[in-house]
Amino acid sequence: MTPILEVRDVKKYFPSGSSRLLQRPTGQVKAVDGVSLSLQEGKTLGVVGESGCGKSTLARILTRLIEPSSGSILLEGEDVTRLSGSDLRQMRRDIQIIFQDPYSSLNPRHSVGEIIATPLRIQKTVTKSEQAGRVKELMHLVGLNPEHFNRYPHEFSGGQRQRVGIARSLALNPKVIVADEPVSALDVSIQSQILNLMQDLQTKLQVAFVFIAHDLSVVRHIADDVAVMYLGKIVELGPAHTVYAHPTHPYTKALMSAVPVANPVSGRKIGRIVLTGDVPSPIDPPSGCRFRTRCWKAQDICASNEPELLDRGDGRVSACHFPELEA
Amino acid sequence: MFIFIARRLLFALALLFAVSAFTYVIFAALPSDPAALTCGKNCRPEVIAVNRVRLGYDKPIVVQYGQYLKGIFKGRSYGASEGVHCPAPSLGYSFRKHQCVTDLITRSLPVTASVALGAFVLWMLIGVGLGTMAALKRGRWPDRLATGFSVVGISLPTFFVGLLAIMVFVIWTGFLPFPRYEGITSNPAKWFMSLVLPWFTLAIVSASSYVRLTRNGILEVMNEEFVRLGLAKGLHRRTLIVKYVMRAALLPIVTIAGLDFAALLGGAVITESVFNLPGMGKLSIMAVNDSDLPILVATTLVAAVFIVIANAFVDILYGFLDPRVRSY
Amino acid sequence: MTNTTPLLSVRDLRVSFKTDDGIVKAVDGVSFDVANGQTMGIVGESGSGKSVMVSAIMRLNFGTDVIVSGQILLNGVDLLALPESEMRQVRGRDIAMIFQDPLSALNPFYTVGYQIAEAYLVHHPKTSKAQVEAIVLNALDKVGISDGRKRIKSYPHEFSGGMRQRIVIAMALINKPKLLIADEPTTALDVTVQAQILELIDSLREENNSAVMLITHDLGVVAETIQQVMVMYAGRTAEYAAVQDLFDTPSHPYTQGLLRAVRSFDQSTRGSLVSISGTPPSLINLPEGCAFRPRCSQEMGPQSACATQRPELRTIGASQSACHLSADEVSRVQREVFSK
Numbered sequence: 001m002t003p004i005l006e007v008r009d010v011k012k013y014f015p016s017g018s019s020r021l022l023q024r025p026t027g028q029v030k031a032v033d034g035v036s037l038s039l040q041e042g043k044t045l046g047v048v049g050e051s052g053c054g055k056s057t058l059a060r061i062l063t064r065l066i067e068p069s070s071g072s073i074l075l076e077g078e079d080v081t082r083l084s085g086s087d088l089r090q091m092r093r094d095i096q097i098i099f100q101d102p103y104s105s106l107n108p109r110h111s112v113g114e115i116i117a118t119p120l121r122i123q124k125t126v127t128k129s130e131q132a133g134r135v136k137e138l139m140h141l142v143g144l145n146p147e148h149f150n151r152y153p154h155e156f157s158g159g160q161r162q163r164v165g166i167a168r169s170l171a172l173n174p175k176v177i178v179a180d181e182p183v184s185a186l187d188v189s190i191q192s193q194i195l196n197l198m199q200d201l202q203t204k205l206q207v208a209f210v211f212i213a214h215d216l217s218v219v220r221h222i223a224d225d226v227a228v229m230y231l232g233k234i235v236e237l238g239p240a241h242t243v244y245a246h247p248t249h250p251y252t253k254a255l256m257s258a259v260p261v262a263n264p265v266s267g268r269k270i271g272r273i274v275l276t277g278d279v280p281s282p283i284d285p286p287s288g289c290r291f292r293t294r295c296w297k298a299q300d301i302c303a304s305n306e307p308e309l310l311d312r313g314d315g316r317v318s319a320c321h322f323p324e325l326e327a
Numbered sequence: 328m329f330i331f332i333a334r335r336l337l338f339a340l341a342l343l344f345a346v347s348a349f350t351y352v353i354f355a356a357l358p359s360d361p362a363a364l365t366c367g368k369n370c371r372p373e374v375i376a377v378n379r380v381r382l383g384y385d386k387p388i389v390v391q392y393g394q395y396l397k398g399i400f401k402g403r404s405y406g407a408s409e410g411v412h413c414p415a416p417s418l419g420y421s422f423r424k425h426q427c428v429t430d431l432i433t434r435s436l437p438v439t440a441s442v443a444l445g446a447f448v449l450w451m452l453i454g455v456g457l458g459t460m461a462a463l464k465r466g467r468w469p470d471r472l473a474t475g476f477s478v479v480g481i482s483l484p485t486f487f488v489g490l491l492a493i494m495v496f497v498i499w500t501g502f503l504p505f506p507r508y509e510g511i512t513s514n515p516a517k518w519f520m521s522l523v524l525p526w527f528t529l530a531i532v533s534a535s536s537y538v539r540l541t542r543n544g545i546l547e548v549m550n551e552e553f554v555r556l557g558l559a560k561g562l563h564r565r566t567l568i569v570k571y572v573m574r575a576a577l578l579p580i581v582t583i584a585g586l587d588f589a590a591l592l593g594g595a596v597i598t599e600s601v602f603n604l605p606g607m608g609k610l611s612i613m614a615v616n617d618s619d620l621p622i623l624v625a626t627t628l629v630a631a632v633f634i635v636i637a638n639a640f641v642d643i644l645y646g647f648l649d650p651r652v653r654s655y
Numbered sequence: 656m657t658n659t660t661p662l663l664s665v666r667d668l669r670v671s672f673k674t675d676d677g678i679v680k681a682v683d684g685v686s687f688d689v690a691n692g693q694t695m696g697i698v699g700e701s702g703s704g705k706s707v708m709v710s711a712i713m714r715l716n717f718g719t720d721v722i723v724s725g726q727i728l729l730n731g732v733d734l735l736a737l738p739e740s741e742m743r744q745v746r747g748r749d750i751a752m753i754f755q756d757p758l759s760a761l762n763p764f765y766t767v768g769y770q771i772a773e774a775y776l777v778h779h780p781k782t783s784k785a786q787v788e789a790i791v792l793n794a795l796d797k798v799g800i801s802d803g804r805k806r807i808k809s810y811p812h813e814f815s816g817g818m819r820q821r822i823v824i825a826m827a828l829i830n831k832p833k834l835l836i837a838d839e840p841t842t843a844l845d846v847t848v849q850a851q852i853l854e855l856i857d858s859l860r861e862e863n864n865s866a867v868m869l870i871t872h873d874l875g876v877v878a879e880t881i882q883q884v885m886v887m888y889a890g891r892t893a894e895y896a897a898v899q900d901l902f903d904t905p906s907h908p909y910t911q912g913l914l915r916a917v918r919s920f921d922q923s924t925r926g927s928l929v930s931i932s933g934t935p936p937s938l939i940n941l942p943e944g945c946a947f948r949p950r951c952s953q954e955m956g957p958q959s960a961c962a963t964q965r966p967e968l969r970t971i972g973a974s975q976s977a978c979h980l981s982a983d984e985v986s987r988v989q990r991e992v993f994s995k
Contacts, residue, residue: 553760558746561745
């Protein structure tokens with residue numbers, strides 16, 4: 001079946017550096033360097049990676065808050081990459097975004113009712129008289145008291161504000177919601193509340209999520225499929241439970257093993273992989289495989305040939321010359 | 328670092344050209360006829376027409392501007408036949424005063440500079456000093472006093488403070504003689520005395536904003552993590568305040584101060600008028616009243632030039648003071 | 656608890672802030688011990704008071720709006736009673752601190768070498784320049800920063816997050832303090848870098864035989880590196896136990912809730928995640944009785960002790976827990992939910 005969202009070889013290069021005297025950009029930050037994904041209706045795709053991997057840039061490209069340098073985005077099979085004007089505005093009804101920081105993503109001068117109603121007002125999908133009703137409906141849907149629509153963001157806790165953000169993203173009945181680290185800024189006990197809410201909403205409304213996070217345990221729980229990004233490229237992609245249980249790419253493996261487990265016995269891993277060094281700069285990524293500078297398996301071929309995403313069985317693909325396949 | 332400075336200077340140069348062109352064009356676009364102003368009240372139209380040609384006012388603006396620029400670099404002749412020659416840098420000729428504008432400016436500038444410099448030193452000392460005290464003793468009476476002073480200072484218009492100062496210090500108490508400007512070279516003591524009141528007037532008005540700026544800047548920096556870390560290292564509070572807090576807080580203040588000072592060099596119009604000081608401000612006011620266009624063009628240009636230079640200077644200074652900026 | 660005198664002994668510590676809305680009781684009577692060379696974890700979410708508490712230990716809160724009471728005994732000396740001049744000696748030499756965000760923790764206007772040297776010179780003022788430089792280079796080497804000679808001339812903004820944290824660690828350990836307080840040292844870092852930093856802290860701790868107090872909200876980090884755990888809620892201690900006991904048989908309902916929430920993440924089945932209902936309380940008007948009661952699924956009703964009496968720490972099973980539930984009730988829940 002046609003995926004509800006498809007991304008084909010999307011790239012985003014930012015100009016960077018500056019020639020000495022005249023400030024002309026000399027290089028490029030290859031923030032996203034050829035990413036292809038697909039998302040099925042009502043499913044969740046998790047995108048994980050550390051800082052600088054390009055996942056936040058990708059989130060903004062999907063919603064066309066940033067324009068891709070090349071590549072295409074297809075929504076329900078239609079190419080939406082180059083839309084503008086009223087077509088673009090139409091498209092925005094179908095794909096919405098939830099931001100990471102519940103403290104800065106809500107306008108402190110607007111009441112939460114106004115915030116949630118803003119998409120409705122802009123898109124004019126419901127009449128003015130119906131707006132109030134819809135706002136209350138949405139607030140109820142996300143677990144907020146509809147009577148509080150007149151309150152201001154600062155009167156709510158972090159978790160509640162994030163619910164407001166979610167309500168806002170649902171206002172237009174989008175088919176896809178891109179959630180950019182939606183629970184990272186929240187306490188653990190609240191994170192689970194919000195994640196439960198998102199799962200419920202997905203079941204009820206059949207909305208598809210692109211869930212971006214750096215926290216592997218969060219993604220593991222909510223994602224059907226997961227994509228692991230490193231320095232602008234996808235290094236591994238596949239069904240969540242398979243990737244988590246049997247990662248094939250060394251980076252994925254290292255990432256999994258680095259996450260501290262809340263169990264003192266098994267937590268103290270003897271075989272933990274600790275990567276050396278820091279993430280290289282996206283302006284000048286290593287030749288061939290980008291991960292090779294930190295990979296314990298790197299060989300000559302890794303420097304000369306960039307690995308492609310190859311099928312590893314069980315629906316997984318990963319880009320490595322020496323993948324970690326189980327014996 | 329060198330590249331950083333070179334880039335700033337290059338940009339400043341380009342900006343200077345743009346500023347001079349812009350200034351000239353604005354004045355050229357004014358509805359009044361510059362030729363008509365060249366020969367006094369009872370001017371006959373024929374004379375005006377002749378003057379217009381002679382002074383180049385009939386030529387297109389671009390050419391006029393070109394000639395103006397040439398005058399700055401090479402000097403220029405004005406008026407009939409031999410007429411008057413103003414040596415380079417010639418900023419024009421005032422037909423009202425029958426003098427080269429450059430001479431007028433070279434006479435006024437030192438006065439303004441004296442006022443500006445003295446006031447600057449004074450307002451920085453008062454402003455930053457009081458602001459620091461207010462921040463360190465936050466919530467207590469020195470803070471309230473300093474903040475109160477700053478509110479009063481900001482609210483009072485300059486002329487009011489000036490006139491009040493004259494009333495109190497000259498007329499009522501006879502403490503100071505009536506301010507009358509004397510060049511520093513002729514009589515240093517008198518020069519000083521004549522400037523004391525204008526300095527204080529300007530200082531009180533300007534210091535007020537700096538009290539606020541400094542206080543807020545310091546309070547903000549005190550909350551920064553690196554100050555807390557400094558404390559956690561065992562640093563003495565005094566060291567912390569000077570090396571950590573002030574260093575960070577004064578940075579933006581220094582840059583603003585530089586620009587404020589430059590603005591003042593264009594002429595502290597009100598203060599100079601109140602205290603009858605023959606500076607750039609007074610010159611500009613008189614030119615406005617006389618509709619003396621050449622002087623106005625020149626004083627505007629000079630003021631703008633100061634700001635451009637100050638901007639570049641401040642930018643470069645910032646590069647020295649803040650390592651984070653140097654990568655540009 | 657150990658037999659010898661503990662290195663750090665905190666008794667009934669209270670820290671309150673005067674604000675326009677009222678008095679905020681950020682830390683409301685906390686007591687614990689830290690032994691020499693021990694690793695202690697302070698766990699809590701936002702508003703638990705953990706950061707305020709460790710700041711109070713080093714007396715970093717200055718200002719007229721802060722009220723501190725209680726006792727903080729470092730090797731028997733009450734830090735709260737010390738004059739500022741002596742407290743300055745303690746800071747950076749006997750107790751050192753690592754902060755959460757390494758970018759804002761370093762002074763952007765001075766070179767890294769200068770700042771590390773400063774940490775040493777504050778307590779050893781008569782050292783020669785050459786000696787200081789050698790010490791600084793050694794410190795950088797110990798934290799795994801290569802090319803030290805070049806690096807000491809660089810500014811903080813020229814380093815990555817992980818490197819900066821290493822610099823902060825180098826600064827903290829340069830005087831070989833007996834106690835290192837790490838306030839969420841890895842929260843702002845990527846997970847792969849986090850692993851490196853935790854390992855580094857641990858190896859240096861062993862080398863110097865320092866005690867470490869690690870503040871975190873991440874139970875995974877606690878499980879990895881900590882020996883003794885204190886869970887804080889609303890400025891009070893909820894539970895205090897050895898790490899294995901805390902994870903195997905948590906006694907306090909809040910700890911139980913946290914563990915269940917975190918554990919449910921680790922399961923791959925797509926059921927609902929366990930969460931703790933409600934939100935952390937306001938610290939200005941704490942209700943009477945137990946602070947956790949509004950969110951507690953096991954609370955005993957509006958007439959019970961839970962509503963009227965603030966629970967004190969008492970021994971329940973293997974932990975100290977501030978809860979009114981009986982030991983039997985607690986072990987029942989433990990068996991049901993946490994049995995292996």
